[in-house]
Amino acid sequence: MxxxxxxxxxxxxxxxxxxIPSMKPTRAQDDCSFSVVQQPRSVVVEAGAAAEMNCTLVPPKPLKNPDVVSVWYSRRIGNDVSGMEKITETDRLKGRFRLTWTEDVSSSTLHIHNLQENDMAIYHCRFFIFLFNPPCILDGNGTRLSVTESSTPENTTQHKPNQRAGEMTLYWNILLAVITVAIFTMAFLVCWHMGRRAVPLPISETPELDSKAGEDVTLHCRFKITSSFELQNIRLFWLLFRNGKRVRVHSYYNGTDSPEDQEEEFKDRTQLFLQQLSQGVTSLTLSNARPSDSGLYRCIIADNQDATIRETLLQVAAxxxxxxxxxxxxxxxxxxxxxxxxxxxxxxxxxxxxxxxxxxxxxxxxxxxxxxxxxxxxxxxxxxxxxxxxxxxxxxxxxxxxxxxxxxxxxxxx
CATH class of the missing domain: 2.60.40.10 (Immunoglobulins)
Structure with missing residues:
Protein backbone atom coordinates (compact mmCIF):
# COMPACT_ATOMS: atom_id res chain seq x y z
CA MET A 1 0.00 0.00 0.00
CA ILE A 20 -0.51 11.13 36.41
CA PRO A 21 -1.85 14.22 38.21
CA SER A 22 -0.53 14.13 41.77
CA MET A 23 -2.89 13.60 44.66
CA LYS A 24 -3.26 16.16 47.42
CA PRO A 25 -0.87 15.68 50.37
CA THR A 26 -2.16 13.61 53.24
CA ARG A 27 -2.59 15.09 56.68
CA ALA A 28 0.43 13.21 57.94
CA GLN A 29 2.63 14.80 55.29
CA ASP A 30 1.40 18.25 56.33
CA ASP A 31 1.48 17.92 60.13
CA CYS A 32 3.99 15.21 61.05
CA SER A 33 6.91 17.50 61.79
CA PHE A 34 8.39 15.27 64.50
CA SER A 35 11.62 13.33 64.59
CA VAL A 36 13.06 10.63 66.85
CA VAL A 37 16.35 10.96 68.73
CA GLN A 38 17.92 7.63 69.72
CA GLN A 39 20.64 7.29 72.36
CA PRO A 40 23.25 6.18 73.05
CA ARG A 41 24.81 5.72 69.62
CA SER A 42 26.90 2.86 71.02
CA VAL A 43 27.20 0.89 74.25
CA VAL A 44 29.78 -1.67 75.43
CA VAL A 45 28.92 -4.07 78.28
CA GLU A 46 30.27 -7.31 79.73
CA ALA A 47 28.57 -10.62 79.12
CA GLY A 48 25.90 -11.30 81.72
CA ALA A 49 25.30 -7.61 82.37
CA ALA A 50 22.35 -5.46 81.28
CA ALA A 51 21.97 -2.56 78.85
CA GLU A 52 19.29 -0.13 77.84
CA MET A 53 18.71 2.22 74.92
CA ASN A 54 16.18 4.97 74.45
CA CYS A 55 14.22 6.80 71.74
CA THR A 56 12.48 10.13 72.37
CA LEU A 57 10.06 12.13 70.25
CA VAL A 58 11.30 15.59 69.20
CA PRO A 59 9.86 18.10 69.87
CA PRO A 60 8.44 16.55 73.06
CA LYS A 61 4.71 15.81 72.98
CA PRO A 62 2.92 13.71 75.62
CA LEU A 63 1.47 10.67 73.84
CA LYS A 64 0.13 7.34 75.04
CA ASN A 65 -1.25 4.13 73.57
CA PRO A 66 -3.12 3.79 71.32
CA ASP A 67 -2.09 7.17 69.86
CA VAL A 68 1.49 5.94 69.50
CA VAL A 69 3.12 2.50 69.19
CA SER A 70 6.86 1.92 69.47
CA VAL A 71 8.55 -1.08 67.85
CA TRP A 72 12.20 -2.15 68.15
CA TYR A 73 14.28 -3.96 65.52
CA SER A 74 17.80 -5.37 65.41
CA ARG A 75 20.31 -6.27 62.72
CA ARG A 76 23.64 -8.02 62.96
CA ILE A 77 26.73 -5.80 62.96
CA GLY A 78 28.13 -5.82 59.44
CA ASN A 79 24.79 -6.57 57.80
CA ASP A 80 22.86 -3.96 55.87
CA VAL A 81 19.40 -2.79 56.88
CA SER A 82 17.73 -5.49 54.79
CA GLY A 83 18.52 -7.92 57.63
CA MET A 84 16.30 -6.22 60.19
CA GLU A 85 14.17 -8.37 62.50
CA LYS A 86 11.56 -7.31 65.04
CA ILE A 87 12.77 -8.16 68.54
CA THR A 88 9.30 -9.30 69.60
CA GLU A 89 9.40 -11.93 66.85
CA THR A 90 12.83 -13.43 67.52
CA ASP A 91 13.62 -16.22 69.98
CA ARG A 92 17.12 -14.86 70.61
CA LEU A 93 15.95 -12.32 73.20
CA LYS A 94 12.94 -14.23 74.48
CA GLY A 95 12.44 -13.60 78.19
CA ARG A 96 15.44 -11.25 78.40
CA PHE A 97 14.02 -7.90 77.30
CA ARG A 98 11.27 -5.49 78.23
CA LEU A 99 9.94 -2.24 76.79
CA THR A 100 8.86 0.77 78.82
CA TRP A 101 7.04 3.90 77.65
CA THR A 102 7.37 7.28 79.36
CA GLU A 103 4.21 9.16 78.45
CA ASP A 104 5.08 12.72 79.49
CA VAL A 105 8.04 12.90 77.07
CA SER A 106 6.92 10.19 74.59
CA SER A 107 10.00 8.07 75.17
CA SER A 108 10.51 4.34 74.54
CA THR A 109 13.24 2.41 76.36
CA LEU A 110 14.50 -1.07 75.49
CA HIS A 111 15.99 -3.01 78.44
CA ILE A 112 18.02 -6.19 77.78
CA HIS A 113 19.49 -8.25 80.63
CA ASN A 114 21.84 -11.23 80.86
CA LEU A 115 23.53 -10.12 77.65
CA GLN A 116 25.28 -12.72 75.52
CA GLU A 117 27.84 -12.49 72.77
CA ASN A 118 25.24 -13.23 70.08
CA ASP A 119 23.23 -10.19 71.26
CA MET A 120 25.78 -7.92 69.59
CA ALA A 121 23.81 -5.99 66.99
CA ILE A 122 22.54 -2.58 65.98
CA TYR A 123 19.15 -1.84 67.53
CA HIS A 124 16.67 0.57 65.92
CA CYS A 125 13.39 2.00 67.16
CA ARG A 126 10.35 2.93 65.08
CA PHE A 127 7.41 5.09 66.20
CA PHE A 128 3.92 4.80 64.69
CA ILE A 129 1.91 7.93 65.51
CA PHE A 130 -1.80 7.33 64.93
CA LEU A 131 -2.89 10.93 65.41
CA PHE A 132 -2.67 11.13 61.64
CA ASN A 133 -4.19 9.19 58.77
CA PRO A 134 -2.14 7.61 57.39
CA PRO A 135 0.00 7.09 60.50
CA CYS A 136 3.22 9.03 60.85
CA ILE A 137 6.21 6.64 60.89
CA LEU A 138 9.50 7.80 62.45
CA ASP A 139 12.77 5.87 62.75
CA GLY A 140 15.74 6.16 65.09
CA ASN A 141 19.36 6.16 63.90
CA GLY A 142 20.30 3.01 65.79
CA THR A 143 22.38 1.96 68.80
CA ARG A 144 25.40 -0.32 68.38
CA LEU A 145 25.58 -2.88 71.19
CA SER A 146 28.91 -4.65 71.85
CA VAL A 147 29.30 -7.45 74.40
CA THR A 148 32.73 -8.29 75.86
CA GLU A 149 33.91 -11.24 77.92
CA SER A 150 33.31 -11.17 81.68
CA SER A 151 36.24 -9.91 83.75
CA THR A 152 38.00 -12.53 85.96
CA PRO A 153 40.10 -12.10 89.15
CA GLU A 154 43.82 -11.79 88.43
CA ASN A 155 46.72 -13.04 90.65
CA THR A 156 49.01 -10.61 92.51
CA THR A 157 51.89 -10.92 90.02
CA GLN A 158 49.67 -9.47 87.32
CA HIS A 159 48.14 -6.74 89.47
CA LYS A 160 50.33 -3.81 88.48
CA PRO A 161 50.28 -4.41 84.71
CA ASN A 162 46.52 -4.93 84.86
CA GLN A 163 46.12 -1.77 86.92
CA ARG A 164 48.00 0.18 84.26
CA ALA A 165 45.86 -1.40 81.54
CA GLY A 166 42.74 -0.54 83.51
CA GLU A 167 43.82 3.09 83.74
CA MET A 168 44.35 3.23 79.98
CA THR A 169 40.96 1.60 79.39
CA LEU A 170 39.32 4.15 81.67
CA TYR A 171 41.04 6.98 79.78
CA TRP A 172 39.85 5.73 76.41
CA ASN A 173 36.33 5.09 77.73
CA ILE A 174 36.15 8.68 78.99
CA LEU A 175 37.39 9.99 75.65
CA LEU A 176 34.87 7.83 73.81
CA ALA A 177 32.09 9.07 76.07
CA VAL A 178 33.02 12.71 75.38
CA ILE A 179 33.02 12.10 71.63
CA THR A 180 29.71 10.22 71.83
CA VAL A 181 28.08 13.06 73.78
CA ALA A 182 29.33 15.59 71.23
CA ILE A 183 28.02 13.55 68.31
CA PHE A 184 24.68 12.98 70.03
CA THR A 185 24.32 16.70 70.79
CA MET A 186 24.97 17.60 67.16
CA ALA A 187 22.51 14.96 65.95
CA PHE A 188 19.90 16.16 68.43
CA LEU A 189 20.21 19.77 67.24
CA VAL A 190 20.06 18.76 63.58
CA CYS A 191 16.95 16.61 64.14
CA TRP A 192 15.29 19.36 66.17
CA HIS A 193 15.94 21.90 63.42
CA MET A 194 14.94 19.75 60.46
CA GLY A 195 11.94 18.05 62.05
CA ARG A 196 12.49 14.97 59.91
CA ARG A 197 12.84 11.30 60.63
CA ALA A 198 16.23 9.64 60.76
CA VAL A 199 17.53 6.79 58.63
CA PRO A 200 14.45 4.95 57.32
CA LEU A 201 14.28 1.30 58.22
CA PRO A 202 13.46 -1.30 55.60
CA ILE A 203 9.89 -2.52 55.52
CA SER A 204 10.25 -6.15 54.44
CA GLU A 205 10.76 -8.13 51.29
CA THR A 206 8.59 -6.59 48.58
CA PRO A 207 6.75 -9.14 46.42
CA GLU A 208 5.72 -8.09 42.93
CA LEU A 209 2.23 -8.65 41.55
CA ASP A 210 1.11 -8.29 37.92
CA SER A 211 -2.50 -7.75 36.90
CA LYS A 212 -4.41 -6.87 33.76
CA ALA A 213 -6.49 -3.73 33.41
CA GLY A 214 -10.18 -4.36 34.11
CA GLU A 215 -9.59 -7.36 36.36
CA ASP A 216 -9.95 -7.56 40.14
CA VAL A 217 -6.70 -7.88 42.06
CA THR A 218 -6.16 -8.98 45.68
CA LEU A 219 -3.27 -7.76 47.82
CA HIS A 220 -2.25 -9.77 50.89
CA CYS A 221 -0.78 -8.45 54.13
CA ARG A 222 0.85 -11.10 56.31
CA PHE A 223 2.00 -10.51 59.86
CA LYS A 224 3.14 -12.59 62.81
CA ILE A 225 0.64 -13.18 65.59
CA THR A 226 2.26 -12.85 69.02
CA SER A 227 0.80 -13.73 72.39
CA SER A 228 0.25 -10.04 73.14
CA PHE A 229 -1.40 -9.12 69.83
CA GLU A 230 -4.89 -7.67 70.39
CA LEU A 231 -7.17 -8.55 67.48
CA GLN A 232 -10.08 -6.61 68.96
CA ASN A 233 -8.03 -3.40 68.75
CA ILE A 234 -6.89 -3.90 65.18
CA ARG A 235 -6.11 -0.89 62.97
CA LEU A 236 -5.40 -1.23 59.25
CA PHE A 237 -4.18 1.29 56.70
CA TRP A 238 -3.51 0.64 53.00
CA LEU A 239 -1.47 3.28 51.17
CA LEU A 240 -0.27 3.65 47.58
CA PHE A 241 3.07 5.30 46.76
CA ARG A 242 3.47 6.54 43.19
CA ASN A 243 5.18 9.47 41.49
CA GLY A 244 6.57 10.63 44.84
CA LYS A 245 3.10 10.96 46.38
CA ARG A 246 1.26 8.99 49.05
CA VAL A 247 -2.37 8.05 48.38
CA ARG A 248 -4.86 6.74 50.96
CA VAL A 249 -6.47 3.57 49.59
CA HIS A 250 -8.36 2.04 52.55
CA SER A 251 -8.57 2.57 56.31
CA TYR A 252 -10.06 0.44 59.09
CA TYR A 253 -10.18 1.37 62.77
CA ASN A 254 -12.63 1.49 65.67
CA GLY A 255 -14.10 -1.76 64.32
CA THR A 256 -15.27 -0.36 60.98
CA ASP A 257 -14.14 0.80 57.54
CA SER A 258 -13.53 4.51 57.07
CA PRO A 259 -14.52 5.38 53.48
CA GLU A 260 -14.29 9.11 54.17
CA ASP A 261 -10.50 8.70 54.38
CA GLN A 262 -10.23 7.26 50.86
CA GLU A 263 -9.06 9.20 47.85
CA GLU A 264 -11.84 9.66 45.32
CA GLU A 265 -10.33 7.30 42.73
CA PHE A 266 -10.70 4.35 45.14
CA LYS A 267 -14.28 5.04 46.25
CA ASP A 268 -16.45 1.89 45.99
CA ARG A 269 -13.52 -0.09 44.52
CA THR A 270 -11.93 -1.63 47.63
CA GLN A 271 -13.00 -4.44 49.94
CA LEU A 272 -11.16 -5.49 53.09
CA PHE A 273 -11.17 -9.14 54.24
CA LEU A 274 -10.54 -9.82 57.93
CA GLN A 275 -11.65 -13.46 58.19
CA GLN A 276 -8.05 -14.74 58.47
CA LEU A 277 -6.77 -12.22 61.00
CA SER A 278 -6.31 -14.94 63.61
CA GLN A 279 -3.93 -16.67 61.16
CA GLY A 280 -1.97 -13.47 60.57
CA VAL A 281 -3.41 -12.59 57.14
CA THR A 282 -5.55 -9.73 55.90
CA SER A 283 -6.39 -8.99 52.27
CA LEU A 284 -7.56 -6.05 50.19
CA THR A 285 -9.36 -6.56 46.87
CA LEU A 286 -9.21 -3.78 44.31
CA SER A 287 -11.93 -4.04 41.64
CA ASN A 288 -11.61 -3.03 37.99
CA ALA A 289 -7.88 -2.42 38.21
CA ARG A 290 -6.50 0.50 36.22
CA PRO A 291 -2.98 1.28 35.01
CA SER A 292 -3.08 4.33 37.29
CA ASP A 293 -3.39 1.91 40.24
CA SER A 294 0.18 0.73 39.63
CA GLY A 295 2.70 1.48 42.35
CA LEU A 296 3.96 0.42 45.77
CA TYR A 297 1.19 -0.60 48.19
CA ARG A 298 1.94 -0.44 51.91
CA CYS A 299 -0.13 -2.19 54.56
CA ILE A 300 0.16 -0.95 58.15
CA ILE A 301 -1.47 -3.21 60.73
CA ALA A 302 -1.40 -2.41 64.43
CA ASP A 303 -3.03 -3.01 67.77
CA ASN A 304 -2.42 -0.91 70.89
CA GLN A 305 1.00 -2.47 71.57
CA ASP A 306 2.61 -3.46 68.27
CA ALA A 307 2.63 -2.58 64.58
CA THR A 308 3.79 -4.25 61.35
CA ILE A 309 4.40 -2.96 57.83
CA ARG A 310 4.25 -5.00 54.63
CA GLU A 311 4.61 -3.87 51.01
CA THR A 312 3.58 -5.15 47.57
CA LEU A 313 4.59 -3.74 44.19
CA LEU A 314 1.58 -3.82 41.86
CA GLN A 315 1.76 -3.39 38.10
CA VAL A 316 -1.52 -3.19 36.18
CA ALA A 317 -0.79 -3.87 32.52
CA ALA A 318 -2.89 -2.62 29.61
Missing amino acids: SLPIQSAKPPPFKYIYKS PYEPPQITALYNKEDNVLLQCKSQRGYPEAELTWQDANGNELTPSEPTEFLRTSEGVFQVLSNLSVSTNKDPIVCCSITHKVLLQHLTNCEKITGN
Missing part, protein backbone atom coordinates in the same frame (compact mmCIF):
# COMPACT_ATOMS: atom_id res chain seq x y z
CA SER A 2 1.31 3.41 -0.97
CA LEU A 3 1.43 5.93 1.83
CA PRO A 4 0.76 9.53 0.67
CA ILE A 5 2.69 12.46 2.03
CA GLN A 6 0.55 14.55 4.38
CA SER A 7 2.40 17.83 4.36
CA ALA A 8 5.41 19.45 2.78
CA LYS A 9 6.12 21.44 5.96
CA PRO A 10 7.00 19.67 9.19
CA PRO A 11 4.56 20.35 12.03
CA PRO A 12 5.78 21.02 15.57
CA PHE A 13 6.99 17.73 17.00
CA LYS A 14 7.80 17.83 20.68
CA TYR A 15 6.38 15.48 23.28
CA ILE A 16 7.05 15.84 26.95
CA TYR A 17 6.63 13.01 29.46
CA LYS A 18 3.70 13.81 31.73
CA SER A 19 2.87 11.83 34.85
CA PRO A 319 -2.51 -3.74 25.96
CA TYR A 320 -1.38 -1.34 23.25
CA GLU A 321 -3.34 -0.52 20.13
CA PRO A 322 -1.86 -1.64 16.76
CA PRO A 323 0.92 0.75 15.67
CA GLN A 324 0.10 3.31 12.99
CA ILE A 325 2.68 4.70 10.54
CA THR A 326 2.25 8.26 9.28
CA ALA A 327 4.41 10.25 6.84
CA LEU A 328 5.01 13.66 8.38
CA TYR A 329 6.92 15.34 5.53
CA ASN A 330 9.51 14.71 2.80
CA LYS A 331 12.72 16.53 1.98
CA GLU A 332 14.41 15.78 -1.33
CA ASP A 333 14.61 11.97 -1.46
CA ASN A 334 13.89 11.38 2.23
CA VAL A 335 10.65 11.09 4.13
CA LEU A 336 10.13 11.40 7.88
CA LEU A 337 7.86 8.70 9.25
CA GLN A 338 6.18 8.55 12.62
CA CYS A 339 5.00 5.36 14.33
CA LYS A 340 2.44 5.72 17.10
CA SER A 341 0.75 3.30 19.46
CA GLN A 342 -1.28 4.18 22.53
CA ARG A 343 -3.43 3.18 25.51
CA GLY A 344 -0.89 0.68 26.87
CA TYR A 345 0.94 0.23 30.16
CA PRO A 346 3.76 -0.07 31.16
CA GLU A 347 6.23 1.29 28.62
CA ALA A 348 6.58 -1.01 25.62
CA GLU A 349 9.46 -1.57 23.22
CA LEU A 350 9.07 0.04 19.77
CA THR A 351 11.32 -1.04 16.89
CA TRP A 352 11.62 -0.31 13.14
CA GLN A 353 12.53 -2.96 10.53
CA ASP A 354 12.95 -3.12 6.77
CA ALA A 355 11.27 -5.71 4.53
CA ASN A 356 13.97 -8.27 5.39
CA GLY A 357 13.52 -7.89 9.13
CA ASN A 358 16.69 -5.86 9.64
CA GLU A 359 16.37 -3.36 12.46
CA LEU A 360 16.46 0.33 11.52
CA THR A 361 17.73 3.12 13.76
CA PRO A 362 15.16 5.84 14.53
CA SER A 363 15.99 9.48 13.88
CA GLU A 364 15.60 10.37 17.57
CA PRO A 365 14.90 8.55 20.84
CA THR A 366 11.49 6.99 21.34
CA GLU A 367 9.21 9.24 23.39
CA PHE A 368 6.45 8.37 25.85
CA LEU A 369 3.48 10.53 26.78
CA ARG A 370 1.53 9.43 29.84
CA THR A 371 -2.11 10.45 29.95
CA SER A 372 -4.33 11.30 32.91
CA GLU A 373 -5.64 7.72 32.75
CA GLY A 374 -2.16 6.45 33.51
CA VAL A 375 -1.58 4.83 30.09
CA PHE A 376 1.16 5.58 27.58
CA GLN A 377 1.28 6.88 24.04
CA VAL A 378 4.56 5.84 22.41
CA LEU A 379 5.99 7.71 19.41
CA SER A 380 9.05 7.22 17.25
CA ASN A 381 10.39 8.97 14.12
CA LEU A 382 12.35 7.39 11.28
CA SER A 383 13.92 9.06 8.24
CA VAL A 384 14.07 6.83 5.14
CA SER A 385 14.99 7.23 1.48
CA THR A 386 12.24 6.97 -1.12
CA ASN A 387 14.56 6.10 -4.03
CA LYS A 388 13.93 2.38 -3.72
CA ASP A 389 10.28 2.48 -2.65
CA PRO A 390 11.11 0.71 0.61
CA ILE A 391 8.80 -1.27 2.83
CA VAL A 392 9.09 -0.20 6.44
CA CYS A 393 7.64 -2.00 9.47
CA CYS A 394 6.98 -0.73 12.99
CA SER A 395 6.56 -3.19 15.89
CA ILE A 396 5.34 -2.84 19.47
CA THR A 397 6.37 -5.46 22.05
CA HIS A 398 4.58 -5.62 25.42
CA LYS A 399 6.67 -7.98 27.55
CA VAL A 400 4.25 -8.23 30.48
CA LEU A 401 1.24 -9.27 28.36
CA LEU A 402 3.37 -11.07 25.73
CA GLN A 403 1.85 -8.79 23.10
CA HIS A 404 3.58 -8.24 19.75
CA LEU A 405 1.99 -6.04 17.07
CA THR A 406 3.48 -5.09 13.69
CA ASN A 407 2.39 -2.76 10.89
CA CYS A 408 4.20 -2.48 7.53
CA GLU A 409 3.82 0.22 4.88
CA LYS A 410 5.32 0.76 1.45
CA ILE A 411 6.73 4.26 1.21
CA THR A 412 6.75 6.19 -2.07
CA GLY A 413 7.89 9.67 -2.89
CA ASN A 414 4.53 10.63 -4.36
